[in-house]
Amino acid sequence: REIMSKLSQHMQIAHQCMDKFNKMGLLDLSDIEQTLATGKTDEERSPKLKEMLGQVVEDFRKQPDSMMRLRLLAIVIVSQRGLGSESDLQKLIHEANLSKKELATIQNLEKMGCPLVMEAPAGKMSKIRDRRIAPYGREGSYSSPTSEYSSSRYVCVLKSIMEDAISGNLAIDEYPSVMPMPDAELMMGSASK
Numbered sequence: 586r587e588i589m590s591k592l593s594q595h596m597q598i599a600h601q602c603m604d605k606f607n608k609m610g611l612l613d614l615s616d617i618e619q620t621l622a623t624g625k626t627d628e629e630r631s632p633k634l635k636e637m638l639g640q641v642v643e644d645f646r647k648q649p650d651s652m653m654r655l656r657l658l659a660i661v662i663v664s665q666r667g668l669g670s671e672s673d674l675q676k677l678i679h680e681a682n683l684s685k686k687e688l689a690t691i692q693n694l695e696k697m698g699c700p701l702v703m704e705a706p707a708g709k710m711s712k713i714r715d716r717r718i719a720p721y722g723r724e725g726s727y728s729s730p731t732s733e734y735s736s737s738r739y740v741c742v743l744k745s746i747m748e749d750a751i752s753g754n755l756a757i758d759e760y761p762s763v764m765p766m767p768d769a770e771l772m773m774g775s776a777s778k
Contacts, residue, residue: 663694
């Protein structure tokens with residue numbers, strides 16, 4: 586009886602969590618976030634930026650929580666290293682319907698080195714309108730398409746750096762050591778234990 590009671594309680598809590606998850610639309614939100622971060626949909630298609638911005642605006646309209654709208658707007662700006670134009674930024678800010686404090690948070694992204702609007706290359710007319718979603722980080726920020734978790738496609742840049750460090754393939758000129766380098770044979774021997 587005690588085990589059945591605990592199982593029943595566990596199932597009830599799981600159902601409450603799932604109801605909240607579905608009510609907030611977190612699965613759709615995570616899909617948009619992953620596409621912005623990786624530059625590809627879960628079908629491995631590279632969507633156009635205007636298409637994604639349209640989905641972001643739709644999500645703003647469905648999302649009652651201003652913190653979630655703020656988070657999504659920040660992800661759009663950071664993942665694309667700034668929007669294509671000031672008018673795109675203003676449209677998204679208007680649709681996000683953020684408070685003054687939340688707008689200040691977005692403006693602080695510039696202080697952290699992330700432009701809110703991309704600077705056009707000097708002397709070149711770039712076709713930002715037809716631009717594809719840019720993946721965030723370096724190449725390889727997209728996990729294997731065979732992964733069963735399509736809502737976690739983004740692979741952090743730090744993961745590949747740490748894997749290179751462990752395997753001994755980290756470029757010394759790019760990541761110099763501040764301490765004496767350990768013997769490679771000794772490292773490989775301790776890693777196999």
